[in-house]
Amino acid sequence: MYAYDEIDRAIVSERVDEFRDQVRRRLSGELTEDEFKSLRLMNGVYLQLHAYMFRVAIPYGTLSSAQLRKLAHVARTYDRGYGHFTTRQNIQFNWIALKDLPDALADLAEVGIHAMQTSGNCTRNVTADQWAGVVPGEIEDARVWAEILRQHTALHPEFSFLPRKFKFAITASDHDRAAIKIHDVGLRLRKNDAGETGFEVLVGGGLGRSPFIGKTIKPFVRGRDILSYVEAILRVYNQYGRRDNIYKARIKILVHELGIDKFAAEVEEEWKQIAEGPLTLDDEMIEDIRARFIYPDYAKLSDSPEELTKAKADPAFAMWLDNSAAPHKQPGYAIVTLSLKPVGGPPGDATAEQMDAIADLADKYSFGEIRVGHEQNLALPHVAKRDLPALWAALDKIGVATPNINHVSDIIACPGLDYCSLANARSIPIAQELSRRFADPATGRLIGRLHINISGCINACGHHHVGHIGILGVEKNDQEVYQITIGGRADEEAKLGELIGPAVPYDQVADVIEDIVEAYLALRERPEELFVDTVKRLGVEPFKERVYATR
Amino acid sequence: MTSPLQKKIKIHGPSVVTANRTSDGVVIWRTADHGWSTDLDDAAIVRDGETARALLTEATADDVGAVGPYIAPVTIADNGTVLPGNLREQIRNTGVTIELPAQV
Structure with missing residues (x-):
């Protein structure tokens, strides 16, 4: 766990007081919605179909038991008794009243939780491998670097009004559980030949309307230089990123339009101005952050008790x-x-x-x-x-031991049209039906690793582009229809899935997915060949044929 | 950016003006007596662009009470019941189509 210091606590507490005053002024009519909207968004408050939605950050996916209890308290006291964990290590409450939000924020502040960096065109919650610090074989605990980045980017005045939101993800393992290649900046911890710790830096990944896999902009940046290097990236983006068109404003578009070489040259030029400057991390700073992570006092135990x-x-x-x-x-x-x-x-x-x-x-x-x-x-x-x-x-x-991790029923899904004001189609009922169809754990085992990702609109909060099977809900003539892609993946071999054919109606989605899975079981060379590898070997055609031959 | 009120408003059948209540985000509809109701049955029904614009204009003026008013389609059943005109509005009217986790 990371232990917050007085500065952290003061920042969080001051933010609660500011927001309480802003809410008071909004409710009294002193602030119009136009004036208030950006203020509430800076505190993770969205307005959805039925109510305000409150998004709370869980930096690098680490919570203490006291923090989780406080989230339960917020769910019970101010919401309808539950929370929704998102694809970016946040939790959302779907039914919270504006008048209650300052109290909820104040309660969360007691345990060092806040909603900063969960909305707006700023650097968002820094995410990391959820197994950081405990998984064998990692370079080192990625959360130390995530925390360094969090401290640097939180409320950074230069990066609070970027052309668009900006997301970092970090991993220190060969197997990427943090989906770094679909983030604006992805960082992979590495050691160079001299044994120094540093990062492979990827840039320009992202999903949404225009999906891109991140590209390596620099194969190795020393740890001490990482802040100045990402600052150079952000400055180039801040200067050249498009503010005239929301659909072209993310860094992925800039990288795509300039090309990675030209973008890298611009960053290099900017970096020259600031490298070796005040942003250079000395060992003492790094160790100070590292020392704030308190590790358990493990006992010496048998590995086969x-x-x-x-x-x-x-x-x-x-x-x-x-x-x-x-x-x-x-x-x-x-x-x-x-x-x-x-x-x-x-x-x-x-x-x-x-x-x-x-x-x-x-x-x-x-x-x-x-x-x-x-x-x-x-x-x-x-x-x-x-x-x-x-x-x-x-x-x-308590119902959280379903043995389906990484299996077909371990589905990623956004809230979809049941909650979200941006959605065009429902996601959750599709996921629920699929989980019923594939409920038998033995079936999940037989199929092996298979990630189904569902989004209810093109914004892709459900990461559909990188699902082994991706399902995207769209609206056509007032009806929900679903486009299906296969062969995507979000790990170290990240790839965008390929569309298999025309969209299918809501009530046919589960049948289609069953057909795809049955086709895979018939086509795989051996039980160890994963779904995504069979698609890679054979392409989409055999699956397309299976799905559309009888439809 | 052009305000929705400055654009020509076209509607294709009976419509209502809906928004979310500022204090808690609850779905509300503009009524004929210049107020808001949480019941779609109470909504003022408009059938042409000019009346729709007038209703939207007065709804938008109530910035303290409501957030983001807009015109939404409805259908009128034979018995006079007002029904949402599309799935999005249906979900706003009757709530999520799933069982909430706390109720399972």
């Missing part, structure tokens, strides 16, 4: 263990993913009761720490393997 061996005799436990527990860098411990994708449930939602129970379990089994992944699941990052059977029983009781 008797309790675990015995419990594996229960097939249900064994299936969950195989699916939801991952290796930890510390022998005797595991990382446990909690599925927020129950059969028939809205992806990413957790009730206040579940949040409280998970906070208690985190205290009991995971040194009080919880992680939030962009796949809309939670994780307990430090669980002793001997405790896994007891933890599983407790998680099962």
